[in-house]
Amino acid sequence: MALRNLGRNKTRTGITVFSMAFAGFTMILYMSLVAGFFQTLEDNTIGLDLGEFQMHAKGYRSDPDLYKRIEDPASVIRTASERGFNASARLYGYGLAAFGNSSAGVMLRGVDLENEPKVTRISGSVMEGSWLDRADPKGVVVGKKLARTLGLKPGDELVLVSQASDGSMANDLYKVRGVLKTVGEVVDQAGFLMSDDEFRRLLVVPTGAHEVAMTRRNKDVPLDAATAEASKAFPGLEVRNWKQLQPILARMMDMMGTSVKMVIMIAYSAVGMIILNAMLMNVFERIREFGVMKALGVSPARIFLLITAEALLSAFFASVAAAGLGAPAALHYQRHGLDLEMLTTSMNVSGMALDPTLHFRLTPAALGMPIFFMFALVVVATLYPAMKAAVIRPVEALHHQ
């Protein structure tokens, strides 16, 4: 009977279902956009350079020093792998790079070419030229801003001067293999990347590493739990997750999360009003019809069930429509991204790169929340008028115009 009533009044049903479906569709897209935005932000923050976790020898972080090293990075990487982490060792040093008449202080990094790609996407973030190669030990990759400061492009030769761990003067001639895209403020400004072998040779650091960066293989393990696990596995090292490494960024993302939640709540309330209004109108417009039914002997319980059933059916159709249109749209933008390049230039948040393409992400929550919310709201919005229609005296309802 509920289904028949809906079918008979196509205009009214259409308006109700359409407004709910539209609301649901919008919310699915919006939630996907928010989920995608945070995923992208997190990926860019930790995925290009930072890694999800970093481990250092005790005291290195407060006072970075060529000599404070993790003794046996190979075994650390092995153990990490057994605990479900991908890990890669890094070496750091400082020097002066000169090209033509200009020079700049640089941050030298020795990269574990085999393991780094398992932890970050830096090897894929070359803007010009190509990434490091063991077969080309003198080929280096430099940060974007450093390249600009010195006027470097792939193929240019430059001089590097530094102090080796044995106190001797280290200097050598290098050739730019590649220039990185925006990766992060430090690397952009001063990044001077070479293979770990070359770093060890140049600065006379035969063993150890300054940093081991890691990521979870299973992202469902909570960050805090994984941090605790790693700390237990490496009691001699300082383990920090990205939120501890970048507290400002983490705070900022939390704050953005909160404000986005508020925006979502406001959006939901607006959408809620639409649905509430549609449902209330739907019942109150038909009070007379329900009054007739009551007068003819339909029981209050049945009136209540009828109204609720109609509302839930409408919500069901609206959900199908909202999900049927919203999910493919969100997935489309998840795959292709929504390019806002025309609107903005590169964005930079707290030294972390942001690309101007909006990546959607259709998470279970992005799909489920709007639909759940729609049903919850329909139930709430219907309960009162349905109850009212159930208990109203038939004459009162019949006088209702």
Add this chain to the structure above:
Amino acid sequence: MDEDMIRLESVSKVYREGRIEVPALSDVSLKINKGEFAAVSGPSGSGKTTLLNLIGALDVPTGGKIWLEGKDLSALDRTALSQIRRDRIGFVFQAYNLIAVLTAFENAEFVMAIQGVPAAERRDRTTAILRDVGLGGLEGRRPDELSGGQQQRVAIARAMVTGPAVVLADEPTANLDSHTADSLLDMMEELNRKRGVTFLFSTHDPRVMERARRIIRLRDGRLDSDEITKQD
């Protein structure tokens, strides 16, 4: 035939509209036996509709008590009242009150549907009664595709098809030509004679009063006169 079908004991009804009180019925006591064919008459605004609504358990009196087939209506809850309306009463509204989204046929079978009468039986009985009220061929029309008189007849069919104990009809012939009115009154008389269905009309139609065997007159919400005009 002297069993009570309907009994009213000093029933009154006051409508309240904001701060204004409109007394529609005052101190009406009345008894209608099973099998009666009675008319309530009186000028417009005298309380006829109010009286029928109260008897039909569509509204509650502000004073007094009403018994239907011996049951005190004031002692029943909403669900019990809805059951009585469904199973014991056939109500013909002055404003027809057909359900707009349903066809003539569906309107006519509506009460049987909520009673749970099997579909086949519903179909047979509905088809027959719509033919009897002269609506054969119009079963599939919606109320807005029917004239006032045709809607009136659907409403009458709906009230009678279930075979209720009492039919309460509020000005049932107001929109009918005399031929149709006559044939409907014939039908009602037949139902009354053969099945003992009690009829209570409100009317100021002389055609109905002529047929009624008892005329109850209201004036300003008070019982004015009550006379048996014909003996069975």
